[in-house]
Amino acid sequence: MPYCHEHDLRGRWTLRVLALLSAVLVGLVPWADPAAAHGSVIDPASRNYGCWLRWGSDFQNPAMQREDPMCWQAWQDDTNAMWNWNGLYRENVGGDHRAFIPDGQLCSAGLTGDGRYRSMDNPGPWRTTDVGEDFTVHLRDQALHGADYLRVYVTRQGFDPTTRRLGWGDLELLGTTGRYAPASDLLVDVSAPGRTGHHIVYTIWKASHADQVYYICSDVNFS
Numbered sequence: 001m002p003y004c005h006e007h008d009l010r011g012r013w014t015l016r017v018l019a020l021l022s023a024v025l026v027g028l029v030p031w032a033d034p035a036a037a038h039g040s041v042i043d044p045a046s047r048n049y050g051c052w053l054r055w056g057s058d059f060q061n062p063a064m065q066r067e068d069p070m071c072w073q074a075w076q077d078d079t080n081a082m083w084n085w086n087g088l089y090r091e092n093v094g095g096d097h098r099a100f101i102p103d104g105q106l107c108s109a110g111l112t113g114d115g116r117y118r119s120m121d122n123p124g125p126w127r128t129t130d131v132g133e134d135f136t137v138h139l140r141d142q143a144l145h146g147a148d149y150l151r152v153y154v155t156r157q158g159f160d161p162t163t164r165r166l167g168w169g170d171l172e173l174l175g176t177t178g179r180y181a182p183a184s185d186l187l188v189d190v191s192a193p194g195r196t197g198h199h200i201v202y203t204i205w206k207a208s209h210a211d212q213v214y215y216i217c218s219d220v221n222f223s
Helices: 005-028 047-055 063-067 069-077
Strands: 039-043 089-091 129-131 134-141 147-155 171-176 185-191 197-207 212-222
Touching: 039 047, 039 197, 039 212, 047 069, 047 212, 063 069, 134 147, 134 197, 134 212, 147 185, 171 185, 185 197
Parallel strands: 129 212
Antiparallel strands: 039 134, 089 212, 134 185, 147 171, 147 197, 197 212
16 A cells, blocks of 8 residues: 555644643543642541542442432532542641631631532531441541641530531540651541440641641541
8 A cells, every 4th residue: 555645644643632632631630630639537538538439430420419418519519629638728727726717617627728628517418437436547648748746536425417517615635646757648546435326537637847737527437
């Protein structure tokens, strides 16, 4: 078959266009940028990490509304609450957490990120992770920030996460740590006796690299 210069040029242009489109599409995928990585509690899964884990690759599935209504309402409110599950933090708090995070806004870190995470504060049937009275909080530190400390709180018996927003008075401090060197996985052992049913585990992670603090709500079921 004779060589066709025109055919060769068309083939090269087709490949270039496809490569350009691929690059654009990759740029649109919210979780593709490693520079945006920070971290969160992955077990028991934080509210927005759990949503991303279950629906990040299946977000167009209408079953989300029926099977996971709290993730659905978060998705409808601001899709970035799910995509940016590792960016729920505030800066320049100076250690005065209660001054910066008012009651009713603990799960959104005081409406941080221009209110991106406000749906995390909404009470309702959030999916839970089954735990015993002794369990381990596993924080994934994607950016290797390390920690000046972690503080782990659990809601008091009688608090109902399906009907009430979380306030500081609803929490009991059950775990506190010293410094962690930068590592991918930070672990805290917690004992929370006398609890049954649906509770919130509230983790405060003070990163070491800056005055940057993460405020993380995880729903658990004490069985």
